Every structure is written in C-alpha cells, then in structure tokens.
Amino acid sequence: MSSAAPTNAAEYWDKYRPHRGEEPQERPAAERFDWTGLPGNGPGAEVLGDPKSVLDLGPAEGENAACLARHGAHVVAVDLSPAQTARARTFWKGVPGLEFVHGEACAFLDQDERLWEAIFSTWCAAWFTDPEELLPRVRARLAPGGVFAFSHREPIVGQYGAQVMGGKWLEGRETELTVLRWQYTPEQWADLCKRHGFTTVQADVIASPEPDRLGTLLVTARA
Numbered sequence: 001m002s003s004a005a006p007t008n009a010a011e012y013w014d015k016y017r018p019h020r021g022e023e024p025q026e027r028p029a030a031e032r033f034d035w036t037g038l039p040g041n042g043p044g045a046e047v048l049g050d051p052k053s054v055l056d057l058g059p060a061e062g063e064n065a066a067c068l069a070r071h072g073a074h075v076v077a078v079d080l081s082p083a084q085t086a087r088a089r090t091f092w093k094g095v096p097g098l099e100f101v102h103g104e105a106c107a108f109l110d111q112d113e114r115l116w117e118a119i120f121s122t123w124c125a126a127w128f129t130d131p132e133e134l135l136p137r138v139r140a141r142l143a144p145g146g147v148f149a150f151s152h153r154e155p156i157v158g159q160y161g162a163q164v165m166g167g168k169w170l171e172g173r174e175t176e177l178t179v180l181r182w183q184y185t186p187e188q189w190a191d192l193c194k195r196h197g198f199t200t201v202q203a204d205v206i207a208s209p210e211p212d213r214l215g216t217l218l219v220t221a222r223a
Contacts, residue, residue: 014083027091028063030070035122035151035206036216042206045071047149047220051117055141057105057150058124062088062098069098073118076101078108080125105129109137116141119148123216126150127181130162135196142223148198149221154205154214155183186217193221 033045048054051073056065059077061084069075074097079085085102092098101108105125119138121127126134127150138148165179184192186203193201198221207215 014081025087028061028066030063030066030092033064033067035149035218036208037123038209038216041209042216042218047218048118048120048147051147053114053117053143055116055119057119057121057126057138058128059088059100060084060124062092062100064120064122065098065100066092066095069095073097075099078103078105078125080104106133106137109134109141112141114141115143115146117143117146119146121150123152127152127183128165128179129182130180131182131192131196135192135198139197139223144223146223147220148193148223149219151216151218152181152183154217155185156214160184160188183217186219189217189219193219198222 032039033048034042035044035047036042045068048068051068054065054068054073054075056062056068056075056077059065059079060081062077065075065077065088069092076099077088078101079088080103082102085100088100092100105121106129119142142148160183162180162182165181186205189203190201193203201219201221203217203219205215205217
C-alpha cells in the first residue's frame with residue numbers, strides 16, 4: 001500500500017485503522033460484540049435484541065458483523081474503503097449469512113430497498129456521516145420495531161456538530177482532504193433521532209476503564 005497521503009475519503013479509510021502493515025494479518029477473534037473498542041467493556045450484542053436481518057454500516061475488519069452471523073443472523077456489512085472490504089472478505093470467507101459490500105452508507109440505503117430488523121454502526125459511518133443525511137435513510141430502511149444503534153467516542157466538551165478529523169496521514173501534509181465527524185451529547189443525539197422519526201431513544205456514555213481516557217457514547221433508537 002502506498003505511503004502517499006490520501007486524497008479522498010475512501011483512500012483515508014484504506015489507510016486508517018485497522019491497517020497494520022503489509023504482512024499477512026491474523027483475523028480478529030469475533031467472540032463478543034464490541035461497541036467501545038475495549039474488549040469486555042460495556043454491553044454486547046444484546047443491545048440489538050435477536051434480529052434475523054442486520055445491516056452494519058462501516059464494518060472495518062468485520063468482527064462485529066461476523067459475531068452476529070455466527071449466531072444466526074443474516075448480515076450485510078457496507079464499507080466505503082475497498083481495502084478494508086477486501087480484508088474483511090478474506091477474514092470471514094465461508095461464514096454463512098455474511099456479506100461484505102463496498103459502498104457508501106447513504107448511497108447503499110438509497111439503492112437497496114430491503115428492510116432490516118437492526119442497523120448498527122460502531123465508531124464508523126454514523127460518526128462520519130451528516131446525521132441530517134443518514135438518519136432519515138436509516139429510518140426508512142428499518143422494519144417496524146427495528147432498532148438502530150451506534151457508538152462513537154465520547155465528545156470533548158464543547159466540540160459538537162461537525163468536527164475536522166485528524167490523523168497521522170493528515171498531519172503535516174499539504175492536502176485538500178478534509179474528513180469530518182459528527183459528534184453530539186447524549187441529549188443532542190436523542191433530539192436528532194426523535195426529530196427524524198425514531199422512538200424509545202436511549203443515549204448514554206460508557207465510561208472507559210482507564211481514568212484518563214474518554215469513554216464511548218452509545219445510542220439506541222427504534223423505528
């Protein structure tokens with residue numbers, strides 16, 4: 001993979017976590033669904049209930065999607081990065097009921113008319129897509145009673161709304177690429193979800209076990 005600075009969002013995610021070098025990589029264990037990025041911290045797949053059809057927006061290496069598929073769900077996982085999509089397909093080849101699709105989240109939701117019992121995003125598409133664009137599309141693709149759940153890093157106080165993303169492939173380089181992430185307080189996310197037709201919204205911060213680290217904000221909402 002080239003060390004050149006990325007020039008578009010897909011290239012950025014090709015390079016951003018979880019790229020760990022050029023050598024063959026061992027696939028994740030995918031033994032437990034993880035919302036926080038810290039194994040064993042916070043709730044697991046029970047947040048989604050027991051859905052039979054699931055859409056994962058931004059699977060990266062695909063461990064959460066694979067975890068659900070191993071427990072009997074039919075899972076489609078859509079990622080903007082061709083490199084991460086290819087890696088996930090390699091890792092989880094042969095797992096029944098699991099499909100990885102290369103595509104942008106809003107475009108996929110516009111084009112694929114299936115309804116899903118659960119849609120989720122862990123530290124990915126729901127964090128890096130304008131909620132005014134994403135939320136109505138997600139709402140339109142949830143089956144009645146379906147759940148939408150997503151997580152992202154606990155926001156720094158005062159840094160709400162669209163925030164410019166940093167990263168070691170952006171720092172100190174002359175590039176016009178700007179990557180944004182949308183982050184809000186639990187109350188702000190609840191208001192946004194309700195305004196777009198969701199009900200039974202719950203938004204909470206899961207504290208990090210490391211006192212000096214920010215926690216994870218987890219939002220769940222129903223159709």
